[in-house]
Amino acid sequence: MRDYKFTNYWFEEGARGVWDKLIPKVMPRTILEVGSFEGASACYLIDKLTGSHDLELFCVDTWDGGIEHQLADFDMASVEARFRHNVGEAAKHAEHKVRIDIRKGQSDIQLARLLSEGKAGYFDFVYIDGSHQAPDVLCDAVLGFKLLKKGGVMVFDDYTWSEHAPADTDILRCPKIAVDAFVNIHFKKLQLLKAPLFQLYVKKLAD
Numbered sequence: 001m002r003d004y005k006f007t008n009y010w011f012e013e014g015a016r017g018v019w020d021k022l023i024p025k026v027m028p029r030t031i032l033e034v035g036s037f038e039g040a041s042a043c044y045l046i047d048k049l050t051g052s053h054d055l056e057l058f059c060v061d062t063w064d065g066g067i068e069h070q071l072a073d074f075d076m077a078s079v080e081a082r083f084r085h086n087v088g089e090a091a092k093h094a095e096h097k098v099r100i101d102i103r104k105g106q107s108d109i110q111l112a113r114l115l116s117e118g119k120a121g122y123f124d125f126v127y128i129d130g131s132h133q134a135p136d137v138l139c140d141a142v143l144g145f146k147l148l149k150k151g152g153v154m155v156f157d158d159y160t161w162s163e164h165a166p167a168d169t170d171i172l173r174c175p176k177i178a179v180d181a182f183v184n185i186h187f188k189k190l191q192l193l194k195a196p197l198f199q200l201y202v203k204k205l206a207d
């Protein structure tokens with residue numbers, strides 16, 4: 001029994017149903033996650049995969065929250081503390097070795113740093129769930145794709161998400177326009193995987 005401390009069901013509601021079928025097919029050993037929050041997706045991956053093999057999991061987050069979190073007044077210091085507790089709890093129960101590499105900071109800097117460390121093409125699975133602002137998502141997508149191995153899978157969360165204030169909704173304050181631009185520009189190098197559209201799934205075919 002894991003003593004997890006989660007305060008939301010984002011992962012359960014938006015991803016788990018598809019990931020339960022997808023992850024056993026991909027069986028990633030090297031994972032990059034942009035946007036970890038309290039570690040729900042990270043803990044899912046540790047729980048799901050470390051029964052069969054060792055795992056390296058890189059988690060990138062500012063733990064400052066996105067615009068949507070600042071508006072909702074999250075206490076991000078407590079969120080980060082719960083993340084550290086939760087992934088520690090998952091790792092404690094892992095049957096195989098798990099290395100969790102926490103990269104605290106802005107994703108553009110952290111992903112560029114991983115590239116400069118020679119990690120181009122290193123990751124089997126890249127999960128983009130950080131900033132939901134289009135310019136940031138585009139940057140995460142382009143850099144994340146360079147870090148993804150040929151044959152690897154990249155997932156974009158909240159593909160169809162937008163803010164709940166119709167009068168204020170700004171097309172650049174949601175991921176879709178950036179994910180669409182990324183997919184269109186890289187169409188020769190990727191394949192879209194069939195799944196419900198709340199998340200978008202792509203397989204890398206070429207560098």
Ligand SMILES: C[S@@+](CC[C@H](N)C(=O)[O-])C[C@H]1O[C@@H](n2cnc3c(N)ncnc32)[C@H](O)[C@@H]1O
Nearest residue numbers: 035037040041061062063064065106107130131
């Ligand atoms: C939706 S949450 C991630 C949820 C998590 N994957 C889960 O399963 O619970 C988004 C996270 O992205 C982080 N974030 C927002 N903008 C960022 C940026 N530019 N660089 C790095 N992290 C960022 C926030 O601090 C927040 O923790």
